[in-house]
Amino acid sequence: MADFLHMGGYAAYVWSSFGLTLLVLGGIVAGSMIELRRVRAETFRRARTTRRSRR
Amino acid sequence: MSPSAFAWFHRFGSAPFVYRLAGRLAPWLGAACVAALLAGLWLGLVVAPADYEQGESYRIIYVHVPAAWMSMFVYTVMAVSSAVFLIWRLKLADIIAAASAPIGAGFTLVALVTGSLWGKPMWGTWWVWDGRLTSELLLLFLYLGYMALRGAFEQPRTAEKAAAILAVVGVVNIPVIHFSVEWWNTLHQPATITKLDKPSMHPSMLRPLLLMVLAFQLLFFVNLATRVRSGILRREARAAWVAELAAGKGSDNGGGTDRADRNGSERASAHVGGAAASGASEHG
Helix, strand or coil, X not given: CHHHHHHXXXXXXXXXXXXXHHHHHHHXXXXXXXXXXXXXXXXXXXXXXXXXXXX | CCHHHHHHXXXXXXXXXXXXXXXXXXXXXXXXXXXXXXXXXXXXXXXXXXXXXXXXXXXXXXXXXXXXXXXXXXXXHHHHHHHHHHHHCCHHHHHHHHHHHHHHHHHHHHHHHHHHHHHHHHHCCCCCCCHHHHHHHHHHHHHHHHXXXXXXXXXXXXXXXXXXXXXXXXHHHHHHHHHHHHHCCCCCCCCCCCCXXXXXXXXXXXXXXXXXXXXXXXXXXXXXHHHHHHHHHHHCCCCHHHHHHHCCCCCCCCCCCHHHHHHHHHHHHHHHCHHHHHHHHHHC
């Protein structure tokens, strides 16, 4: 396990590469999901209120 | 075009259909992405042997190369959709292009930074202004420029068109990135995988790389599906089908066919009687 984490002396480069990739791609996934939830809530709320005002 | 082919084309251009289809596909794409990612990481970080020249540092390839490929693939998707939008005025094509831009920018950033983290131990430098690195950096600026342009105009129509033109013009950079390692002397190593006749990677190292490429590809499509849904809702905010969804009629991701849904909601409203009457008045 220690050998694995050590990465033959390249630990700093290898793990920061994988860490940054995880961070950026995870951020994109989270961003996509949060955006959809927000847009859906906003759009549906507005659709319901304009309907009510039309009645 | 035969009538049925036209109907098919028309259906795929229809916003509610694409909204529901994307919603139905996303979970499956996501599950496949996670599976490919876990397998790729396991095989790439644990199972694959160290490189005889680069030692363990070569493992950066498993994030660097897929990200670099996706940075170019996503841009191509963005440029083609933008061209379709400019030529045929297909709104959906613009939504796809706009949804692709931030994802592509993310892949480009990953490619640049992991390349730098790989370059330092192998070349002894974080950065050189050579053809490959400079054209990839330009790609990042094209993505950022595209996103900035979309927000830079008061009129959304102007912003969409200006951004689409930038995306189409910028596509000349894609072959430049690809051939840069052949055209100019560079520190960057030439292609490892695309030499299919004589692949220079051992299968135990190549397999995880292909899995990671698949995982990144799936990651793009999951995010594209999700962002296209947001884009469709934003553009169609006042459409009748969105109002019906907001009122809780019909399925958000089309579980079951459209017709079954409609029958189901009619039956439900017939059963509740009084509520159906108020529902009918809402339509008027």
